[in-house]
Amino acid sequence: MWPLRSSKFSYLPCPIFCRGILRRAGAWRFVLFLSLFAPIAAAAQPSLSDLTADEKNWPIASRDYANTRFSTLDQINAENVSQLKLAWSFSVGVDRGQEAAPLVIDGVLYVAAPYDGPRPNQVFALDAATGELKWSYAPKPDIAAKGVACCDVVTRGLAYDNGKIFLNTLDNHMVALDARTGVELWVTKLGDINLGETITMAPLAVKGKVLSGNSGGEMGVRGWLTAVDQNTGKIVWRAHSTGPDSEVLIGPEFKPFYDWMKGKDRGVDTWPRDRWKTGGGTVWGWLSYDSNLNLVYYGTANPGPWNSNQRRGDNLWTSTIFARDADTGMAKWAYQVSPHDLWDHDEINENVLVDLEINGALRKALIHPGRNGYMYVMDRETGEVLSADPYDTVTAYKGVDLKTGRIEPNHALEPELNKTIENVCPAPPGAKDWQPTAWSPRTKLLYVPHQHLCANFKTSEVSYIAGTPFVGATVDMYAGPGGHRGEFMAWDPVKRTKVWSITEHQLVWSGALVTAGDVAFYGTMDRMFKAVDARSGKLLWQIRAPSGLIGQPVTFVGNDGVQYVAILSGVGGWPGVVANAEVDPRVRNGALGFTGASQDLPLYTVGGGTLLVFSLGKEATQRPAEAPATPGDRP
Amino acid sequence: MKCAAGLLCVAFAVCAGLEGARADSLRVCADPNNLPFSDSQEHGFENKLAQLVARELGKSVSYVWWAQRRGFVRNTLKAGACDVIIGVPAHYDLVETTRPYYRSSYVFVSRADRDISISSLADPSLRALKIGVHLIGNDGMNTPPSHALGELGIVENVVGFTLYGDYRQDSPPARLIEAVAKGDVDVAAAWGPLAGYAALHSSVPLRVTPITGTQRFAPLKFSFAIAMGVRKGDEALKRQLDDVLQRKGDEIAALLASFGVPSVREPAD
Numbered sequence: 001m002w003p004l005r006s007s008k009f010s011y012l013p014c015p016i017f018c019r020g021i022l023r024r025a026g027a028w029r030f031v032l033f034l035s036l037f038a039p040i041a042a043a044a045q046p047s048l049s050d051l052t053a054d055e056k057n058w059p060i061a062s063r064d065y066a067n068t069r070f071s072t073l074d075q076i077n078a079e080n081v082s083q084l085k086l087a088w089s090f091s092v093g094v095d096r097g098q099e100a101a102p103l104v105i106d107g108v109l110y111v112a113a114p115y116d117g118p119r120p121n122q123v124f125a126l127d128a129a130t131g132e133l134k135w136s137y138a139p140k141p142d143i144a145a146k147g148v149a150c151c152d153v154v155t156r157g158l159a160y161d162n163g164k165i166f167l168n169t170l171d172n173h174m175v176a177l178d179a180r181t182g183v184e185l186w187v188t189k190l191g192d193i194n195l196g197e198t199i200t201m202a203p204l205a206v207k208g209k210v211l212s213g214n215s216g217g218e219m220g221v222r223g224w225l226t227a228v229d230q231n232t233g234k235i236v237w238r239a240h241s242t243g244p245d246s247e248v249l250i251g252p253e254f255k256p257f258y259d260w261m262k263g264k265d266r267g268v269d270t271w272p273r274d275r276w277k278t279g280g281g282t283v284w285g286w287l288s289y290d291s292n293l294n295l296v297y298y299g300t301a302n303p304g305p306w307n308s309n310q311r312r313g314d315n316l317w318t319s320t321i322f323a324r325d326a327d328t329g330m331a332k333w334a335y336q337v338s339p340h341d342l343w344d345h346d347e348i349n350e351n352v353l354v355d356l357e358i359n360g361a362l363r364k365a366l367i368h369p370g371r372n373g374y375m376y377v378m379d380r381e382t383g384e385v386l387s388a389d390p391y392d393t394v395t396a397y398k399g400v401d402l403k404t405g406r407i408e409p410n411h412a413l414e415p416e417l418n419k420t421i422e423n424v425c426p427a428p429p430g431a432k433d434w435q436p437t438a439w440s441p442r443t444k445l446l447y448v449p450h451q452h453l454c455a456n457f458k459t460s461e462v463s464y465i466a467g468t469p470f471v472g473a474t475v476d477m478y479a480g481p482g483g484h485r486g487e488f489m490a491w492d493p494v495k496r497t498k499v500w501s502i503t504e505h506q507l508v509w510s511g512a513l514v515t516a517g518d519v520a521f522y523g524t525m526d527r528m529f530k531a532v533d534a535r536s537g538k539l540l541w542q543i544r545a546p547s548g549l550i551g552q553p554v555t556f557v558g559n560d561g562v563q564y565v566a567i568l569s570g571v572g573g574w575p576g577v578v579a580n581a582e583v584d585p586r587v588r589n590g591a592l593g594f595t596g597a598s599q600d601l602p603l604y605t606v607g608g609g610t611l612l613v614f615s616l617g618k619e620a621t622q623r624p625a626e627a628p629a630t631p632g633d634r635p
Numbered sequence: 636m637k638c639a640a641g642l643l644c645v646a647f648a649v650c651a652g653l654e655g656a657r658a659d660s661l662r663v664c665a666d667p668n669n670l671p672f673s674d675s676q677e678h679g680f681e682n683k684l685a686q687l688v689a690r691e692l693g694k695s696v697s698y699v700w701w702a703q704r705r706g707f708v709r710n711t712l713k714a715g716a717c718d719v720i721i722g723v724p725a726h727y728d729l730v731e732t733t734r735p736y737y738r739s740s741y742v743f744v745s746r747a748d749r750d751i752s753i754s755s756l757a758d759p760s761l762r763a764l765k766i767g768v769h770l771i772g773n774d775g776m777n778t779p780p781s782h783a784l785g786e787l788g789i790v791e792n793v794v795g796f797t798l799y800g801d802y803r804q805d806s807p808p809a810r811l812i813e814a815v816a817k818g819d820v821d822v823a824a825a826w827g828p829l830a831g832y833a834a835l836h837s838s839v840p841l842r843v844t845p846i847t848g849t850q851r852f853a854p855l856k857f858s859f860a861i862a863m864g865v866r867k868g869d870e871a872l873k874r875q876l877d878d879v880l881q882r883k884g885d886e887i888a889a890l891l892a893s894f895g896v897p898s899v900r901e902p903a904d
Contacts, residue, residue: 192801272791305772306775344774
């Protein structure tokens with residue numbers, strides 16, 4: 001079925017003066033649509049929790065609110081995964097970094113393209129079993145967006161709830177679409193690209209709202225998390241990451257575990273005067289949600305855009321994990337992972353919510369694989385750090401004091417103007433960046449895709465932006481000890497040790513997936529999609545993809561009853577700019593230092609934009625094909 | 636409405652540049668909204684320089700407009716959409732640079748009626764004045780004055796203006812100098828060409844003084860030689876540009892002077 005919405009209008013280059021006309025035309029189509037379908041649209045929708053309980057779906061970018069990326073499907077398992085074959089594929093039409101997770105709800109797969117080409121951030125709905133295109137939707141972009149947005153133009157995916165698909169565009173619009181038709185229901189502008197703001201994260205739908213944060217801390221943007229009403233598109237609350245308590249949404253219920261974060265307006269007084277107003281702390285990573293505690297968890301990014309000697313103090317609430325009431329946004333607790341961050345160690349990485357038996361007691365835990373190289377296990381009710389152990393080479397810090405909760409910086413490596421600082425590990429992208437981990441309740445292991453890089457900092461090179469020359473930092477990144485740049489490893493958060501490890505020549509910039517078939521999946525930047533034994537790490541299957549893999553693998557069951565595994569192929573993102581956008585690989589410190597760590601990438605891959613969907617085939621599937629399952633009919 | 640026109644050009648002129656590349660045009664990569672350097676009305680001194688060079692080469696000028704921030708060189712010059720960036724620091728890493736055609740420095744700007752006579756970073760009155768600086772922020776790196784003031788412990792009385800600013804407004808970096816004219820800050824530490832041009836056009840008389848006393852902050856530099864930039868390996872165009880820059884040195888110097896660009900000599904150190 002092709003879209004009711006005649007989307008060809010939005011492909012025309014549309015200057016500002018014509019946009020009002022299109023908006024009105026869109027509104028007219030919307031009214032027409034409502035009058036036709038209102039009775040159907042009003043039918044009861046299964047809740048997102050019900051959809052998650054049905055193993056055939058992948059309804060949230062992280063599969064579930066806990067961010068486990070674990071699927072109970074086991075048609076594909078360690079015994080038969082070696083027979084996995086390509087079932088169908090689809091081009092999203094844009095050869096840029098593909099970091100998005102496809103969503104699958106009731107046999108329909110939804111996927112979003114990066115912000116580039118004639119139809120930036122285009123959304124596609126496809127039959128999850130056959131790949132047949134059901135509809136597509138192209139948002140109307142801000143005309144200024146592409147030249148003004150700084151970095152690569154990724155999206156990390158969509159959200160779904162109550163029959164609606166929610167899209168974040170790079171130019172800060174949240175869009176609600178009818179999941180059946182692709183018809184645009186509402187558009188809300190959350191930020192302004194002209195002020196350096198962008199949105200790259202996947203939104204999360206929780207209790208009638210959709211949550212999203214902003215990116216752009218280096219442009220002087222002040223970070224926030226915003227909740228939008230799913231039905232009306234109206235902003236319900238916005239929690240800033242810096243500034244007075246009234247704007248950070250800190251009230252009487254706020255109880256940080258550690259004393260040094262207590263007190264009034266710490267988001268103001270941990271900065272020199274007024275610095276918090278452009279303080280960074282953007283929110284561009286992952287959101288998780290505990291429905292029993294009714295708390296939403298996320299981490300904020302590094303402080304910016306001031307040089308560190310102009311922003312002395314802890315710079316709260318940057319590089320901080322927040323727990324907030326899902327209804328009001330009010331903070332319950334916070335934990336600043338890296339006070340006064342010096343190394344661009346955003347703490348936007350995911351918080352995986354699992355219950356762990358620690359010292360004989362069952363704890364409601366939160367696992368946060370820190371950008372700073374430490375694996376944090378925290379009490380998600382209180383914000384107490386239960387353990388924090390290095391999972392990669394760390395020289396920038398000396399450890400985390402579990403009494404005070406504070407990380408101890410290595411003062412010998414603090415930046416000085418006239419000094420080259422060498423061997424800073426982890427490098428600015430951290431030991432792990434946005435690429436999400438997966439947790440198996442069967443093995444009780446966390447599967448961690450991450451990079452292994454160190455950096456040298458030198459103050460000398462001239463850079464040039466907007467007419468102004470300045471002396472910038474040369475950040476020269478290189479492979480850490482051992483000479484490999486990436487690792488895929490299994491971590492036991494109770495024993496606090498690495499259980500097995502696979503080293504990769506290139507960074508591992510893709511997400512992870514693990515299933516009840518005890519298979520873990522990840523992709524490499526040199527174009528291999530791999531399945532490994534979740535218990536041993538033994539390689540079971542791999543296939544060469546069209547382009548490097550930095551996406552999020554997912555698994556689901558189509559309307560034919562067959563289990564599929566899918567991932568987007570298309571190198572890009574921060575490290576991949578060198579391969580997809582003609583950065584000169586001979587210049588080691590281009591792309592903010594990252595090409596030094598990935599300068600041989602063009603020898604392995606160029607850009608791409610293909611969704612790859614694998615299965616064992618109908619014949620090899622152990623269970624017979626069955627009618628589409630109703631929610632909850634499987635354990 | 637001028638700014639709206641500028642933004643449109645970002646989108647359309649890229650296409651125009653890609654399609655309409657004619658052999659007889661000098662294809663220039665430039666920011667459509669960054670006076671005094673360049674704008675889509677071609678009122679900037681880099682626009683005038685492009686015309687001068689094109690005339691000498693017997694060509695016309697065509698533009699690919701892109702906001703000058705991270706990704707500018709990658710998306711314009713390196714993407715092959717255009718062939719020359721009119722102003723880059725000499726020996727700038729990402730491009731092949733021509734011979735430098737001027738040298739300017741960071742300056743202090745204040746209202747003339749305030750009679751603030753500061754030139755040295757060692758001046759103790761810097762601790763009492765409200766000082767505006769530009770912020771860049773990539774990897775926490777900013778303009779040299781921002782680092783130097785931080786090094787001196789001058790923090791609480793420093794006010795930051797992001798260089799990127801609000802791109803809907805004309806020439807966002809100019810907000811810093813306007814803050815001086817309005818009295819929002821006592822003194823600004825800014826890149827010379829921006830300050831010199833603003834002083835020329837300000838309704839309030841401004842005083843512009845090159846910053847001195849910078850030696851102790853090495854390797855930070857406060858003066859920079861500016862050249863043109865072409866793609867690495869484009870020796871033919873580089874030679875042509877070098878030739879024009881050498882022959883037309885006097886005309887270029889006069890043009891820059893007419894835009895108020897403060898010129899400094901090579902520092903002794």
